[in-house]
Amino acid sequence: xxxxxxxxxxxxxxxxxxxxxxxxxxxxxxxxxxxxxxxxxxxxxxxxxxxxxxxxxxxxxxxxxxxxxxxxxxxxxxxxxxxxxxxxxxxxxxxxxxxxxxxxxxxxxxxxxxxxxxxxxxxxxxxxxxxxxxxxxxxxxxxxxxxxxxxxxxxxxxxxxxxxxxxxxxxxxxxxxxxxxxxxxxxxxxxxxxxxxxxxxxxxxxxxxxxxxxxxxxxxxxxxxxxxxxxxxxxxxxxxxxxxxxxxxxxxxxxxxxxxxxxxxxxxxxxxxxxxxxxxxxxxxxxxxxxxxxxxxxxxxxxxxxxxxxxxxx
Amino acid sequence: xxxxxxxxxxxxxxxxxxxxxxxxxxxxxxxxxxxxxxxxxxxxxxxxxxxxxxxxxxxxxxxxxxxxxxxxxxxxxxxxxxxxxxxxxxxxxxxxxxxxxxxxxxxxxxxxxxxxxxxxxxxxxxxxxxxxxxxxxxxxxxxxxxxxxxxxxxxxxxxxxxxxxxxxxxxxxxxxxxxxxxxxxxxxxxxxxxxxxxxxxxxxxxxxxxxxxxxxxxxxxxxxxxxxxxxxxxxxxxxxxxxxxxxxxxxxxxxxxxxxxxxxxxxxxxxxxxxxxxxxxxxxxxxxxxxxxxxxxxxxxxxxxxxxxxxxxxxxxxxxxxxxxxx
Amino acid sequence: xxxxxxxxxxxxxxxxxxxxxxxxxxxxxxxxxxxxxxxxxxxxxxxxxxxxxxxxxxxxxxxxxxxxxxxxxxxxxxxxxxxxxxxxxxxxxxxxxxxxxxxxxxxxxxxxxxxxxxxxxxxxxxxxxxxxxxxxxxxxxxxxxxxxxxxxxxxxxxxxxxxxxxxxxxxxxxxxxxxxxxxxxxxxxxxxxxxxxxxxxxxxxxxxxxxxxxxxxxxxxxxxxxxxxxxxxxxxxxxxxxxxxxxxxxxxxxxxxxxxxxxxxxxxxxxxxxxxxxxxxxxxxxxxxxxxxxxxxxxxx
Numbered sequence: 001x002x003x004x005x006x007x008x009x010x011x012x013x014x015x016x017x018x019x020x021x022x023x024x025x026x027x028x029x030x031x032x033x034x035x036x037x038x039x040x041x042x043x044x045x046x047x048x049x050x051x052x053x054x055x056x057x058x059x060x061x062x063x064x065x066x067x068x069x070x071x072x073x074x075x076x077x078x079x080x081x082x083x084x085x086x087x088x089x090x091x092x093x094x095x096x097x098x099x100x101x102x103x104x105x106x107x108x109x110x111x112x113x114x115x116x117x118x119x120x121x122x123x124x125x126x127x128x129x130x131x132x133x134x135x136x137x138x139x140x141x142x143x144x145x146x147x148x149x150x151x152x153x154x155x156x157x158x159x160x161x162x163x164x165x166x167x168x169x170x171x172x173x174x175x176x177x178x179x180x181x182x183x184x185x186x187x188x189x190x191x192x193x194x195x196x197x198x199x200x201x202x203x204x205x206x207x208x209x210x211x212x213x214x215x216x217x218x219x220x221x222x223x224x225x226x227x228x229x230x231x232x233x234x235x236x237x238x239x240x241x242x243x244x245x246x247x248x249x250x251x252x253x254x255x256x257x258x259x260x261x262x263x264x265x266x267x268x269x270x271x272x273x274x275x276x277x278x279x280x281x282x283x284x285x286x287x288x289x290x291x292x293x294x295x296x297x298x299x300x301x302x303x304x305x306x307x308x309x310x311x312x313x314x
Numbered sequence: 315x316x317x318x319x320x321x322x323x324x325x326x327x328x329x330x331x332x333x334x335x336x337x338x339x340x341x342x343x344x345x346x347x348x349x350x351x352x353x354x355x356x357x358x359x360x361x362x363x364x365x366x367x368x369x370x371x372x373x374x375x376x377x378x379x380x381x382x383x384x385x386x387x388x389x390x391x392x393x394x395x396x397x398x399x400x401x402x403x404x405x406x407x408x409x410x411x412x413x414x415x416x417x418x419x420x421x422x423x424x425x426x427x428x429x430x431x432x433x434x435x436x437x438x439x440x441x442x443x444x445x446x447x448x449x450x451x452x453x454x455x456x457x458x459x460x461x462x463x464x465x466x467x468x469x470x471x472x473x474x475x476x477x478x479x480x481x482x483x484x485x486x487x488x489x490x491x492x493x494x495x496x497x498x499x500x501x502x503x504x505x506x507x508x509x510x511x512x513x514x515x516x517x518x519x520x521x522x523x524x525x526x527x528x529x530x531x532x533x534x535x536x537x538x539x540x541x542x543x544x545x546x547x548x549x550x551x552x553x554x555x556x557x558x559x560x561x562x563x564x565x566x567x568x569x570x571x572x573x574x575x576x577x578x579x580x581x582x583x584x585x586x587x588x589x590x591x592x593x594x595x596x597x598x599x600x601x602x603x604x605x606x607x608x609x610x611x612x613x614x615x616x617x618x619x620x621x622x623x624x625x626x627x628x629x630x631x632x633x634x635x636x637x638x639x640x641x
Numbered sequence: 642x643x644x645x646x647x648x649x650x651x652x653x654x655x656x657x658x659x660x661x662x663x664x665x666x667x668x669x670x671x672x673x674x675x676x677x678x679x680x681x682x683x684x685x686x687x688x689x690x691x692x693x694x695x696x697x698x699x700x701x702x703x704x705x706x707x708x709x710x711x712x713x714x715x716x717x718x719x720x721x722x723x724x725x726x727x728x729x730x731x732x733x734x735x736x737x738x739x740x741x742x743x744x745x746x747x748x749x750x751x752x753x754x755x756x757x758x759x760x761x762x763x764x765x766x767x768x769x770x771x772x773x774x775x776x777x778x779x780x781x782x783x784x785x786x787x788x789x790x791x792x793x794x795x796x797x798x799x800x801x802x803x804x805x806x807x808x809x810x811x812x813x814x815x816x817x818x819x820x821x822x823x824x825x826x827x828x829x830x831x832x833x834x835x836x837x838x839x840x841x842x843x844x845x846x847x848x849x850x851x852x853x854x855x856x857x858x859x860x861x862x863x864x865x866x867x868x869x870x871x872x873x874x875x876x877x878x879x880x881x882x883x884x885x886x887x888x889x890x891x892x893x894x895x896x897x898x899x900x901x902x903x904x905x906x907x908x909x910x911x912x913x914x915x916x917x918x919x920x921x922x923x924x925x926x927x928x929x930x931x932x933x934x935x936x937x938x939x940x941x942x
Contacts, residue, residue, distance in 0.1 A: 011779065018780040026796050134678065141924035143872035145879055146913045149899055153909055157902055208417030215371055215412075216405030216432040216482070226431070230422050249785030253876065257899065267791050268880060276795060283792045287784050294783070306422055306466045 002311075004302065012295045019287050023280050024068050028061070077281040082273060087281035091263065095285070097167050098251050098262035101185065104178045105247045106240070108186025109193055116190065117197025117236075122224065124202065132198075136191030145253035148184035152257055155180060165259035181254035189243045196239045200232040234301045241297025245290030319386075320522035321347040321370070321408075321490045326383030328365055328374070336379075337594045339365045341546050343383070344629070345524075346539075347490060352516060352523040354533035354554065356569065357543035360591060363526050366543075367494050369393075370524070371410055372400040387489065405432055409483035413495040415475035419467035426463030429482055450481040453518075454511060473504040477511065484515055491516075491523045497532065509536055530569065534558055542566050545591050545602040549631045556626025563632050564609045601633065613639055672933050679929025685922025689915065693738035701729035703736040704887040712905040722907035724897055730911040733889040737912075740890045741919060744801060745870040748808035749863050756813035757859065760820025761851060764828065771821070778814035786811050790873065794882040804874050804883050811873070812866050816859055823855045857934060865927035868920035875916050891916050 059067070071078075077087035116136070120129035156164040168177040204210065205228060213223045252264025263282050270278035302308045323345035330337040340362050347353045357363050368374040370385055372392065385392040387407060392400065412418045420428055429447035430440060438446075444463065451459035454477040467475060476496060483491055493512070497505040513536060516523055525537055533540050533554060540557050542550040542565065550563040561567045589606030592598050601607070604614040613633050624635035633639045673679045696703075701719075707727030715722045721730040763774040784792075790807040797803040827850045877883030878892030879899075886893055891912050898908030 011776075014776060015780045015783045018776065019784060022780075023792070026792060137678075137924055137928055138921060141868045141920040142917050143876055143920065145876055146895070146916050149895060149902075149909055149913055152899075153902060153906055157906070208412060208414055209420040211373060212410075212412060212418045212479070212482075213420070213431075214373055214404070215410040217401040217403070218405075218431065218434070219401065222431070222434075227420050227423070245785045246787075249787035252787055252791070252880070256880065264787075267788070271791060271795055271882065279792060279795045283784070283788045286788050290785050291783050304422075307468050310466065310469065 004308075005299065008295065008298055012291050016288055016291055020069065020072060020284065021065070023284055024065055027276065027280055028064075072284075077284065078277040081275045081277055087277045088285075090278060091266065091282050091285050094261060094263050094266045094282075097260060098248060098255070098264065100167075100174070100178060101181055101251050101254060101260065101262060102244060102247045104182030105186035105189070106244060108182045109189030109243065110240070113190040113193025114197060114236075116194035117201065118224065118229070120194065121198045121201035121205070122220075129198075132194055136194045138191070139187045140191035142188070143253075144184050144188060144250045145257060147187055148181065148254050148257040151180045151184055167260045167262075177258070177260075181258045181260060184254045184257070185247045185250055189240075189247070192239055192243065193236055197232060197236050200235045201228055204228045204232045230304075234304060237297050237301050237304075241294045244293045245286075248286055248289060318348050319346050320349045320388075321345075321524070322384075322386040323366070323370070324384040324386065326366075326369065326385065327381035328369055328383075329379050329381055330375075330377045331379060332377075332595065334595050338597060339378070339546050339594060340369070343543075343546075343548050345541055345548065345551075347522045347524055348538075349489075349522055350516075350520050351538045352513070352525055352536050354537035354540040355524055355526045355543065356528060356530065356533060356540060358528065358591075360545075361543040362546040363543060364494070365546075367410070367492055367524075367526060370492055371404065371408065372397070402435075405483075405488075406435060406486045407488050408490045408492065409486065409488045410492040410494065411476070411479050411483045411496045414499050415472050415479060416499070418479055419475060421467055424464050424466055425470075425478055429463070429478075429485070432482060432485065435486075446485065447481075450485050451478070453484075453515065454478065454481040456481075473500055473508065476500060476504075476508055480508075480512060480515065484519055484521070487519045488521055491521050492526070493523055494526045495528070496525075498527070498529070505532070512536070530558075542569065546594055547602055547631065548629070549603065550627055551629045552627030560625045562624045562627045562630040562635050563603075564607050564634070565603050568608075601631070609634060611641075673929055676929045676932065678925040679933070682922045682925030682927075682929060685918050686926060689738050689742065689919045689922060692735045692915070693742050696732070696735035696739060699729070699732040699735060701732040703728065703733045703889050712901070712907075714905075714907060721911040722905065724894070724908045724911075725901045725904070726897075730894070730908060733894055734891065734911050734915050736889045737891040737894060738915060738919075740801075740884055740888065741871050741874060741915070744804055744874045744884075745867050748805045748870050748874075749812065749866050751805060752809045752812040752866070753816050753859060753863055755809050756816025757820040757852075757855070759813065760817035760822075761824055763817065764821040764824025764851075774817070774821075778817055781810060781814050786873070787876070790877055791880075791882070794877065799877075799882045799885060801884055804877055807877070808870050808873055812870070815862060815866075819855055819859055819862070820851065824851050827851055827854065861927065861931045861934065864923060864930050867927070868923040871916065871919050871923070 075088055077091070079085065080087055080090050083090070116128075116132040120126075120132040123129055152164060155161045162180050163177055166177060168174040201224075210223060210227060213227050218227075248263070250264075251262055252268055254260065255262040255265040256268055263286060267279055267282045270276075270282070323343055326340055326343040327338070328340040330339055343362075343366060345353070345355070345366075355363055355366070365374065365378065369378070369380070370392070372395070380393055383393065387403065390403075392403070395403075419425070423431075426444060426447055429450070430443040433443045433446065436443070447463060448459045451462065456462060456474060456477060462470075467478075470478065476499075480496070496512070497508050500508060509532060512523070525533070527533060537554050539552065540554045541548055542557075542563065544565050550557065550561070550566050552562075557566065558570070561570055592602050592605060598604065598615070600613070600615040600617055601610070601619050604610045607614065611633070617633070619631045619633045619636065621629050621631055622636045624630045624632075634641070674683065705728065707723070710719075710723050710727035711725055713719050713723040713727075719729050719731065721734065724730055724733070759774060763771045766774075781789075786807075789810060790803075793807055793810070794803045797806065874883055875890065875892035875895070878890035879896045881893070881896065883892060884890035893912075895909060895912030895916070898905075898910075898912050902909055
């Protein structure tokens with residue numbers, strides 16, 4: 001079983017390497033001379049040539065790729081084309097705001113999602129189940145940015161309950177301004193979580209050990225929370241891992257609509273100002289984050305299985 | 315209800331709602347389980363054994379409809395109980411051991427946790443519940459029970475898991491234990507030791523056991539009386555010795571003819587009898603066994619046989635044994 | 642913007658899919674419509690399609706500027722009012738339906754074809770190629786959808802083709818996996834060996850045996866992908882990275898409305914509503930299709 005952990009870890013590393021190569025090739029494919037882009041149209045030919053040599057742009061492709069990798073390993077993602085700051089610093093400085101947003105969205109998704117999943121499995125075929133199933137499908141299909149705009153329209157512009165722009169200062173102000181963006185990103189995942197949880201609860205309910213527990217007169221609540229959910233929660237953890245990555249990247253919509261700082265807003269602005277190092281740097285950081293979250297989710301699922309723990313401890 | 319019966323099933327009729335109408339799974343079932351005795355319940359797959367077991371335990375599927383009948387545990391008719399009242403009896407006065415020991419224990423909770431959980435009715439400390447669990451594991455001959463309580467189901471062999479299941483079922487010293495093919499999944503040696511263990515514990519505790527099986531050898535070894543089911547009906551009941559010596563129903567006779575004990579090659583399943591089970595949705599008017607019965611004659615296809623007493627058997631449903639039917 | 646294929650569901654059983662789709666085809670449309678969600682889905686889609694087809698009948702020009710009439714509320718002349726440049730919103734929404742439908746259906750079709758082709762190659766090719774392609778599919782799934790889209794747009798510049806490329810890269814791996822699984826299962830089956838012996842060409846074998854077995858599940862997943870693609874197109878256009886103005890896309894209508902949300906609520910309502918209607922329509926239809934034809938695929942009911 002330790003083999004599983006090693007394999008899973010290697011796979012993640014490999015995926016990151018592939019993504020890095022793809023990123024490198026894409027930067028290469030960006031139209032226009034990177035030196036020209038970096039130095040601006042007024043730079044003279046001499047300056048451009050010097051820049052190319054300094055950046056290693058006159059080297060063969062494979063050497064450039066090697067240089068790209070080694071600088072990445074040193075944490076060097078290049079320099080912001082506008083401010084000249086290291087890209088990593090800029091990206092990391094924007095990360096916390098996005099992470100708060102993702103955390104808020106996870107809470108929005110998790111609490112009602114788990115509740116609906118449990119209730120609709122418990123009262124299968126009943127009114128709650130039917131409403132929940134239509135609701136799940138509906139929230140899953142409407143894109144986050146449409147929800148974001150409608151939330152903005154109704155609750156900020158029309159009702160004035162929430163401020164429309166910015167991340168705020170101080171705990172309560174920040175929390176207040178986090179509500180609508182979190183709803184916009186999290187709503188869809190209520191559906192995903194409710195569905196996967198309902199399905200895995202119903203599957204587990206058919207297992208022999210549940211029948212045994214019932215044959216001993218344990219209450220349905222006890223069986224649900226102590227015997228079934230412990231197992232049924234596992235597929236949900238995997239889904240949540242994927243969800244966190246997707247929320248992180250969809251954050252751009254909530255950040256643009258609600259005028260919040262964050263990774264998404266950073267990339268959006270960088271694309272408009274053609275600040276490519278920022279775009280690739282931010283994509284790389286988000287992708288690595290996504291890979292790590294998924295890896296953590298998979299390892300957590302494995303670790304929650306006592307059989308795996310037992311095999312590892314030997 | 316006669317006082318010597320721990321459990322008594324009276325004229326039980328159960329059907330399932332199915333798209334084509336009503337599937338009449340159990341029809342006029344009667345079953346007497348005397349106090350402290352082991353009663354065998356035998357039949358092929360699909361004969362209704364499982365439905366009967368589920369109904370006794372109140373674990374029937376939501377599609378099952380109780381048409382009529384009573385299941386008496388002492389003075390209580392289990393069928394009139396509300397779910398909460400039924401839960402109060404389960405694991406206390408009635409318990410069960412199921413077929414597949416690989417699946418009947420929770421995979422992510424320790425054995426100790428499961429064994430203390432089921433003592434939720436007793437107002438004693440966790441420590442005492444744990445001691446009680448250790449004591450039971452000792453009784454079912456699990457070595458080193460104190461430390462094994464903290465292990466998970468997958469750390470035990472199939473035979474051990476089944477012994478743990480038995481320990482859990484007998485922990486509350488119930489009046490009735492329903493054992494649903496508890497040895498079918500085990501190999502021959504384990505089957506024997508498990509049966510010995512079950513009998514020892516039964517004599518120790520004095521409970522009654524409904525032993526569901528399709529292995530006639532086990533019935534002969536373990537049970538005082540035997541009940542034969544076919545296609546949702548009880549076709550013959552009586553003392554084991556008498557039924558084995560002189561089976562009254564042609565179906566019972568056929569079962570014995572293809573009993574694994576009587577044929578050289580030992581098999582897990584009863585060799586099949588030719589023909590098919592009748593449709594339980596559109597029941598034939600006559601005897602349910604008529605289509606496969608080698609001795610079928612005049613009235614069998616038309617008239618449903620009534621219950622008669624014949625030979626050493628207490629009850630048999632066959633025109634051949636009915637003195638009022640002209641042979 | 643998550644493709645339903647990203648969510649772990651029980652993979653379709655690797656054995657050759659259940660036979661006799663012909664027998665099930667009878668009365669399938671009736672069964673689909675008898676599912677209330679399926680009927681509602683079809684109705685919403687019909688609404689969108691009708692809008693796209695009838696767009697030309699509108700007396701208004703979708704792109705001509707008319708600043709004097711900006712921010713008009715809905716009236717008998719302008720059913721959804723006008724936007725910040727005085728253009729009739731209802732007409733723009735109808736033309737937007739053309740973009741949304743052609744892009745989403747076209748892109749899904751291309752993703753399907755690319756994916757199935759890649760899956761066939763992975764399933765039929767040598768072992769190392771299979772492993773490499775699996776790794777690539779995994780890697781592609783590991784880049785969050787929106788980030789991938791932003792990155793690609795950086796390279797290609799904003800255009801419809803950028804949207805197509807994003808959709809293919811995001812959705813094709815799911816089809817590829819389905820095709821690969823089925824190809825491997827068929828490859829193991831003996832009747833292929835028999836045909837090999839008879840000298841049937843590889844292409845013929847793939848067409849004859851793999852495609853009929855996966856076409857059902859793939860079409861269902863396709864139906865469920867369409868709302869995701871509608872979202873990707875509108876989302877990129879919303880960020881100004883998709884369809885170029887002045888071509889009306891629901892996303893750009895929404896963004897224009899968002900920029901002037903304090904002046905008038907109507908542009909935002911007009912831009913968002915069709916997105917909601919279309920995504921809900923295709924999702925309901927996809928769910929109903931799955932429940933009717935392939936309950937295995939979702940594992941929900």
